[in-house]
Structure formats: structure tokens, C-alpha cells
Amino acid sequence: MSSMPFHPSPSLTTLDARARDIFRSIVETYLETGEPVGSRTLSRGTIALSPASIRNTMQDLTLAGLLASPHTSSGRVPTHAGLRLFVDGLLEIGDVGTEERREIDARLAGLARPGGRVDFDQALNEASSLLSGLAGGAGIVASPVRDTGIKHVEFVALGHDQALAILVAEDGQVENRLMPMGPGMTPSTLQEASNFLNARLKGRSLTEARGEMSQELNSARQALDAAAARLVEDGMAAWSGAAGPRSLIVRGRANLLQDREALEDLDRVRVLFDDLEQKEQLIGLLDGVSEAQGVRIFIGAETRLFSLSGSSVIAAPYMTGRQRVLGAVGVIGPTRLNYARIIPLVDYTARVLSRLFDGQEP
Structure with missing residues (x-):
């Protein structure tokens, strides 16, 4: 057997020149033919070694997890890890024809x-x-x-324990989300939360606003009623998928x-x-x-x-x-x-x- 060193996660630096050449030839031949590649095929091609010497290196590459042997063949095919190593380090990419x-x-x-x-x-x-x-x-x-700008947001009470969060986009689309109303929610709480969001969201997309809203909300908590702050957070979470169907x-x-x-x-x-x-x-x-x-x-x-x-x-x-x-x-x-x-x-x-x-x- 060859003395090529291996590590649990082999890289090109752990393969000697012979192993790299044999590995490259196996992968390139497999990608071209779809067939398992044997040592005799390689010895008749560009690898100037005996089939026995090639088989020894192929066995090392198999133990390293870069090649596998299908049950129906004595040849080898690259594993997914082997393909990744080949694509990242040995693949020669051409240009568009x-x-x-x-x-x-x-x-x-x-x-x-x-x-x-x-x-x-x-x-x-x-x-x-x-x-x-x-x-x-x-x-x-x-x-x-499709993340268009926001025209208007509003919270509407639907009972003592539920609210409707309404988002109107600049392109006319309307998104409605049902939300639970926690304790302490009053009509003025709903209006305060609506005003807070309208002042910060109007004309901006949800994607643009979402990253900054949490920071703004943290700094505004002292000015906002605690219930209104919770409502703002719940509203932003409810609208997280409102950018439109993909x-x-x-x-x-x-x-x-x-x-x-x-x-x-x-x-x-x-x-x-x-x-x-x-x-x-x-x-x-x-x-x-x-x-x-x-x-x-x-x-x-x-x-x-x-x-x-x-x-x-x-x-x-x-x-x-x-x-x-x-x-x-x-x-x-x-x-x-x-x-x-x-x-x-x-x-x-x-x-x-x-x-x-x-x-x-x-």
C-alpha cells in the first residue's frame, strides 16, 4: 500500500501528486461516462502506472471517503465529499460558448x-x-x-381578546392578520401602536424597516405604553410574511x-x-x-x-x-x-x- 497520508476530512494538501492525478482522472472519467472507473481503464489512459499501483491508491482514496465502490462493480465512483473536493479545488471551469x-x-x-x-x-x-x-x-x-412600500397600518379590535392588524401597501394590496389581544389593550392602545408604526413605516418596505424597528422600539419603550409596545412587536411579527407570495x-x-x-x-x-x-x-x-x-x-x-x-x-x-x-x-x-x-x-x-x-x- 502507498504511504499517502490522510486526515478525517481530506483536502488537496493531504493528497500527494499521484493521488491527486488518479483522483482527478477518476472523477473526470465518471462525470463523462457515468460509469464506475477501474484501475485498468486508468492505466490505459493518462496514468502511467500499473493497475496494481493504481488500485492501492484507489483504496486509500476510498478509505478517505472520497471514492466509493458500487456493489455491482470493482470500479470506483466519487462520493459527494469527493465531488465537493474536486469542484472546489481541481475543476477547470471554461467560459460560455x-x-x-x-x-x-x-x-x-x-x-x-x-x-x-x-x-x-x-x-x-x-x-x-x-x-x-x-x-x-x-x-x-x-x-x-415583491416588497412594495407601505401606505398605512392600523389595529382594529374584534372583541375583548382579538385584534385585526391591517397593512395597506402602496400598490393597493391589503394584508390582514388576526392577533390575540393581551391584557391592558384599550382603543387608545390600538391607536398609539398604529400611530407609532405609521410614523416609521410609511413609504418604506417591510424588508427595509424590519431591521431597524427592533432598535427603534427598544429606545421608544419608555414613551410607549407597555401594551402598545407589545402590540407593535406582535404586529411586525404577524406581517413578516406579507411581502407577497413567492x-x-x-x-x-x-x-x-x-x-x-x-x-x-x-x-x-x-x-x-x-x-x-x-x-x-x-x-x-x-x-x-x-x-x-x-x-x-x-x-x-x-x-x-x-x-x-x-x-x-x-x-x-x-x-x-x-x-x-x-x-x-x-x-x-x-x-x-x-x-x-x-x-x-x-x-x-x-x-x-x-x-x-x-x-x-x-
Whole structure:
């Protein structure tokens, strides 16, 4: 056996040159063919070592958790941890092809209406279809949070123990929330809480105001009646989801059945299809992309949502010209995605969407 050192969480620095070369070859061959990779395949290729020497290193890589051996084959496939190590440290990412760039530009830029206005829903549907067709997986898009300014807020008593919290947005939408009324609530308490919020929320979005409200409320507690302060806190909590419904656009589910590996493991595909129906969890995953500068990659068991189906997600945020993140766009498919090709596709599509939405709000 080789003397290559390993640690519980291996990194590229723990692999010697031979191990890195063999590991890279195994992953690249697997991503290309979808088949377990054996030592004889490598010895006939770019690895100038005997099959026995290669097998020794493959065994070390397996013990390190970077490779696995399917029951039906003596070859190896990368684990999710191995794919993560490869993507983070060994993957050579290319650029978007000229034809692909031209198609993305034409299909998205062509959606601008006279005056430069863009139909957000149409653009996001087109982006999802584009990525599905170009990448071969399913294209996914999380729609923007429609967080318009607030025109008026009011608390109305509905009895001795319940109140109605009313929020009127500048675009005319009205959000009503039922709230319990604690002891000490009087008509003047409701009016005091309403006045406090109107003075601070009018013309601002909930997202803008929420971060500052808790600090303002702490400093205003001495001036506010204790019951009114509780009502303000409860009202802000009740309206936390009032920014408008989110939609999830998924195009190209049929692509997920084209892969030979998928046809051999239809149970995994069924689990993936069930995962795609988990709208709130998938939107939550894509919202996490908003914190990234560029493309995020989620591989298999790294996310609870796709731990059973063993799928990967490649996603990037799209934003306004003022750098306010609106949502995320991406591709989902088996872990055997063509990462080198799909990462720049997703990144470029997100950047084109951002240019398309420059200066506009949903």
C-alpha cells in the first residue's frame, strides 16, 4: 500500500501528486461516462502506472471517503465529499460558448418592451427554460420578493381578546392578520401602536424597516405604553410574511429521466420529483444563494432536501442595478452534472437577467 497520508476530512494538501492525478482522472472519467472507473481503464489512459499501483491508491482514496465502490462493480465512483473536493479545488471551469451566449442574449434581451420595461414573470420563465435546454437538467428560478412600500397600518379590535392588524401597501394590496389581544389593550392602545408604526413605516418596505424597528422600539419603550409596545412587536411579527407570495419556476423535469443512471434508479428520480414539489424548502435553498458573490453549488447530501435523491444544484443570484438581490436562477440534476460547462452557463444567465432588470423593481 502507498504511504499517502490522510486526515478525517481530506483536502488537496493531504493528497500527494499521484493521488491527486488518479483522483482527478477518476472523477473526470465518471462525470463523462457515468460509469464506475477501474484501475485498468486508468492505466490505459493518462496514468502511467500499473493497475496494481493504481488500485492501492484507489483504496486509500476510498478509505478517505472520497471514492466509493458500487456493489455491482470493482470500479470506483466519487462520493459527494469527493465531488465537493474536486469542484472546489481541481475543476477547470471554461467560459460560455459563443453560440450559447448568443442564444441567451437573444432570448432574454428580446423580452424588453417599448420603453425598456420587462415582464418579470415572462423573463424568469424564459430563463428557466433556457437553462433546462442548454444544461440538460431542470432549470429552476425563485421569483423576487415583491416588497412594495407601505401606505398605512392600523389595529382594529374584534372583541375583548382579538385584534385585526391591517397593512395597506402602496400598490393597493391589503394584508390582514388576526392577533390575540393581551391584557391592558384599550382603543387608545390600538391607536398609539398604529400611530407609532405609521410614523416609521410609511413609504418604506417591510424588508427595509424590519431591521431597524427592533432598535427603534427598544429606545421608544419608555414613551410607549407597555401594551402598545407589545402590540407593535406582535404586529411586525404577524406581517413578516406579507411581502407577497413567492413562486418557484421549474422547467425540464423530463430531462432528469434522460440519463442512463436515472433509468436504472427510478426510485431516486421519484424522490427527486417529490423534492421539487417542496416549494418552500427549495425557495429557502435558493434564497441562501443570495448571500453568495457568484455561483453556489450544492452537492447531494450537503442539503437535507436532496440528501435522499443525491442531486446537485448549481445556482447564482440575479439582482437590480442597485445590487439588491431579487432571487436566484439555477440548474438541478444528478450529481454527475457537467459542472465545468453548467457553472458558467448559470453565472452568465444570472448576469444577463440582472442587466435586464437594471433600474426596475418587480
